[in-house]
Amino acid sequence: MRRHLFTLMSLACSLALAATVYKWVDEKGVVHYSDQPHPNAQIVSVPAAQTYKAGEIPAAPGGPAVPPAQPQPYQGCAIAQPTDDQTFSNVDSLSIVVRTDPALRPGDQIFLMLDGQPLNGGVATGSEFTLTPLDRGTHTLQAVVRDGAGSLMCQTSGVTYNVHQPSILGPANRLHH
Numbered sequence: 580m581r582r583h584l585f586t587l588m589s590l591a592c593s594l595a596l597a598a599t600v601y602k603w604v605d606e607k608g609v610v611h612y613s614d615q616p617h618p619n620a621q622i623v624s625v626p627a628a629q630t631y632k633a634g635e636i637p638a639a640p641g642g643p644a645v646p647p648a649q650p651q652p653y654q655g656c657a658i659a660q661p662t663d664d665q666t667f668s669n670v671d672s673l674s675i676v677v678r679t680d681p682a683l684r685p686g687d688q689i690f691l692m693l694d695g696q697p698l699n700g701g702v703a704t705g706s707e708f709t710l711t712p713l714d715r716g717t718h719t720l721q722a723v724v725r726d727g728a729g730s731l732m733c734q735t736s737g738v739t740y741n742v743h744q745p746s747i748l749g750p751a752n753r754l755h756h
Contacts, residue, residue, distance in 0.1 A: 599614065599622060599625075600612055600613070600614060600622070600623040600625050601613050601614070601615065601616055601617055601620035601621070601622060601623065602620060602621050602622075602623045603617050603618075603619050603620040603621065604619075651681070652732065652733075653679050653680060653681065653724060653732055653733040654680040654681065655679070655680045655733065656677065656678065656679040656680070656722065656724055656733035656734070656735050657677070657678055657735050657736075658675065658676070658677055658720060658721075658722055658735050658738045659676045659677065659678045660674055660675060660676040661673060661675070661720070661738060661740045662738070662740075663738045663739055663740075664739055664740070664741075665740045665741070666740070666741040666742075666743065667713070667740065667741065667742050667743070668742075668743040668744075669743070669744065669745060670713060670742070671711060671712065671713065672709050672710060672711035672712075672713065673709070673710045673711070673713055673740075673742075674707065674708075674709055674710075675691060675704075675707070675708045675709070675710055675720065676706065676707050677689050677691075677706045677707075677722045677735065678706070679706070679724060679733060683706060683724070686726060686727040687724055687725065687726050687727070687732060688703035688705075688724070688725055688727075689703060689704055689705055689706055689722055689723070689724055690702075690703055690704065690722065690723050690724075690725060691704045691708060691720065691721070691722050692720070692721045692722070692723070693710070693718060693719070693720055694718055694719055695719070698710065713742045713744070714742065715742050715743065715744040716741070716742060717739060717740070717741050717742075718739070718740055718741075718742065719737045719738070719739050720737065720738045720739075720740065721734070721735055721736070721737045721738070722734070722735045723735070
């Protein structure tokens with residue numbers, strides 16, 4: 580059986596590589612194939628190996644290719660901290676947290692505005708920013724999300740907060756005494 584399998588494998592190789600194949604049967608009745616002539620061998624006609632050459636891929640019917648899908652717009656964005664009308668007393672800094680839905684996409688940036696003026700020198704602040712020093716009074720904070728090209732993607736509503744700081748001249752100030 581192994582001999583017969585080997586013979587068939589040899590035949591397959593011969594068919595692939597040789598143009599002329601010889602077949603004969605030995606005295607034990609075993610069929611042999613070879614690329615070398617043998618007494619009492621018959622020439623086996625082997626068709627050429629089938630080949631395939633890929634052609635050019637035709638353009639898709641119906642016009643130009645579809646551009647890649649644009650990312651979905653933000654469902655919303657908001658200033659999570661501070662909350663609207665929150666009051667702070669005797670604080671040196673304020674943590675600002677901006678949330679977007681969905682999460683901020685790569686390439687998009689968050690910019691903060693305090694009382695209508697850009698914070699951080701107009702440089703993106705990220706979703707968390709610490710504002711220091713704090714000025715006394717009532718202030719309005721707003722955030723905008725812009726994509727890499729600078730286009731407006733989302734804008735929060737204004738959040739108003741109050742800062743109460745002791746006066747330098749107040750009686751409770753240790754420096755006044």
